[in-house]
Amino acid sequence: MLNYPEIDPVAFSLGPVQVHWYGLTYLVGIGMAWWLARQRADRLGLSKDQVSDLIFYAAVGVILGGRLGYAFFYHFDRVLADPLWLLRVWEGGMAFHGGFLGVAVALLIFARKHRLSWLQLGDFVAPLTPIGLGLGRLGNFINGELWGRVSEVPWAMVFPGGGPDPRHPSQLYQFALEGVLLFLVLWLFSRQSRPAGSVAGLFLIGYGILRFLVEFTREPDAHLGLLLGGLSMGQILSLPMVAGGVALMVWAYRGQNKKQA
Structure with a gap:
């Protein structure tokens, strides 16, 4: 069993304002995606300003979609009981699948505005996405949240708030698989010319499979538990x-x- 490195979730404070590591991981992820997108901008004929606009659209899609997805996929009963809770974002709560839908809508709006192919735009953004995913999981690990199921593997950890039993560090599994591995696969795949939609399709397949597998080691949401077929x-x-x-x-x-043909 390994000791959980208890890191203060607050990176630093500016007077009464506390800056959390989790928020910084989002900022770093967006910044890295913006930098890499600028390096590849000529592939889609985008200007530097358009790249900045694209990342802004995607960031808004992540935040709005992630919050709405978390609320409606995981806490719909709470939304019905207290609709204003949806606006209390400082209490936490984001969901990838909602963020993915939010980004898809944001890209559609951006594509129509700039008269671009939605599928080609999706191919352009897909290799950038795992960067934010991986860094976000590191933020979860620092926060000591979304831990794994109880396990006897040598690298299991006792998480604060997770009870006395050692658990899978599933956040690190997701960082390695959905972040690092998926980024490398998509980056290498997209280096050559591919049919429109194929890079985005590979992202959907890769993330879906990796997330499905990692979920076997991740503790289900306490208020939901396991659902259909034990999933x-x-x-x-x-x-x-x-x-x-x-x-x-x-x-x-x-x-x-x-x-x-």
């Missing part, structure tokens, strides 16, 4: 992503074959 909410929400990713890649490559 967690995260697993149930990931299955449509995999199906959609497969359909998108099949459609993309069939379209390419038709053009070549």
Whole structure:
């Protein structure tokens, strides 16, 4: 068993304002995505200003979609009982699947505004997404939240608030898989010209499968528990992503074959 490195979730304070590591991980993730997008801007014919606008649209989509997704996927009863809770973002609560839908809508709006292909824009953004995902999971680990299930593996940890039993550091699994591994796969795959929609499709498949697998080591939400077929909410929400990713890649490559024929 390893000792959990109890890190103060507050990185520093500016007078009465406390800056948390979790918030900094979001800022760093957005900053890194912006920098990498500028390096690849010519692939989509985007100007530097358009890249900045694109990252802004995506950031707004992440925040709004993530909050709404967390509320409606995981705490819909709380929204019904207290609708104003939805606005109390300082109490925490974000969900990836909601953030993903928020970004999809934001990209659609951006694509229409600049007369771009939505699928090509999705291909452009997909390799950048795991950066924020991975850093966000590091933020979860620092906060000592979203811990894993009880385990006897040598690297299990006792998390504050997680009871006396050692648990999987599932946040670090997600950092390594959904962050580092998925980024490398998508970055390498997108280095060559691909059919429109195929990079985004691979992201959907990759994230969906990796999230589905990691959920077996992650403690289910206490108020939800395991649902249909013993699956967690995260697993149930990931299955449509995999199906959609497969359909998108099949459609993309069939379209390419038709053009070549």
